[in-house]
Amino acid sequence: MLVNAKEILNKAYAEHYAVPHFNINSLEWVKAILDTMQELNKSVILGVSEKAAEYFGGWKLVADIVKDYISFKNITIPVVLHVDHGKSFESCKNAIDAGFTSVMIDASSFSLEQNISIVKQVVEYAKTRNVSVEGEIGHISTQEVGKENVSVLADPEECQIFVRETGIDFLAPALGSAHGIYVSEPKLDFDRMKKISDLIKIPLVLHGGSGIPDDQIRKSIKNGISKINVNTEFQQAFADEIRNFLASDKNVYAYRKIMGIAMKALEKVAKNRCSVFDCREKEK
Numbered sequence: 001m002l003v004n005a006k007e008i009l010n011k012a013y014a015e016h017y018a019v020p021h022f023n024i025n026s027l028e029w030v031k032a033i034l035d036t037m038q039e040l041n042k043s044v045i046l047g048v049s050e051k052a053a054e055y056f057g058g059w060k061l062v063a064d065i066v067k068d069y070i071s072f073k074n075i076t077i078p079v080v081l082h083v084d085h086g087k088s089f090e091s092c093k094n095a096i097d098a099g100f101t102s103v104m105i106d107a108s109s110f111s112l113e114q115n116i117s118i119v120k121q122v123v124e125y126a127k128t129r130n131v132s133v134e135g136e137i138g139h140i141s142t143q144e145v146g147k148e149n150v151s152v153l154a155d156p157e158e159c160q161i162f163v164r165e166t167g168i169d170f171l172a173p174a175l176g177s178a179h180g181i182y183v184s185e186p187k188l189d190f191d192r193m194k195k196i197s198d199l200i201k202i203p204l205v206l207h208g209g210s211g212i213p214d215d216q217i218r219k220s221i222k223n224g225i226s227k228i229n230v231n232t233e234f235q236q237a238f239a240d241e242i243r244n245f246l247a248s249d250k251n252v253y254a255y256r257k258i259m260g261i262a263m264k265a266l267e268k269v270a271k272n273r274c275s276v277f278d279c280r281e282k283e284k
């Protein structure tokens with residue numbers, strides 16, 4: 001069942017656990033993640049970046065694949081189809097028109113005023129179509145070997161103004177995490193996280209969730225993080241599994257056999273992340 005992210009994230013925020021945002025890159029990701037989440041009976045947010053959508057063949061093709069797979073496999077868990085780092089109103093609008101139920105509009109490279117004005121436009125379009133919206137404050141960088149993390153941390157007061165002015169449903173503030181592979185252990189600013197959460201009282205999103213130690217993940221959830229984005233970890237597992245499998249058998253060539261092995265690796269990552277993100281299970 002395709003839903004927007006608002007209710008499931010508000011519930012997660014109130015009950016202190018995090019809903020996974022797993023990025024999808026191809027049909028194999030859709031199948032492996034949806035089957036696993038259905039087995040676990042947990043909600044999931046499928047994140048699609050603009051580049052991934054282009055690779056798939058457009059927003060509509062992604063939406064059609066996800067919708068058709070949900071119906072084909074009778075998937076009953078709540079599934080959110082979400083734009084990851086949408087760069088413009090046009091891009092978000094196209095995704096919404098194609099059937100996406102949630103969008104992130106990332107105008108964080110602009111001034112606060114411009115960010116607010118772009119996000120407001122997206123919120124206006126999204127709200128009347130029952131689509132949830134995520135915005136970003138600060139700058140969440142992408143790790144590059146040999147380079148410093150160039151994230152600009154979110155200012156709590158700017159976050160407050162931003163949320164009040166735009167009416168977004170959840171916020172991604174830059175807090176020290178980064179995309180890609182961490183070259184040194186990430187240092188999240190938990191005081192800032194708590195301060196922002198106390199001020200805005202809507203779910204917070206942690207980007208760059210791959211490679212953050214589990215204790216920092218749990219601490220983040222306690223401090224208001226309700227959605228955690230994971231992408232790199234899946235890609236690494238997928239690539240490693242294929243690399244090893246092909247090296248171990250020089251004669252294998254069957255596509256579905258190779259992808260079947262790779263999908264098992266995705267399933268493992270999804271299960272592992274879910275066990276950490278759902279803090280309620282530890283308390284039972």
Ligand SMILES: [Zn+2]
Pocket residue numbers: 085140179207208229
């Ligand atoms: Zn991100």
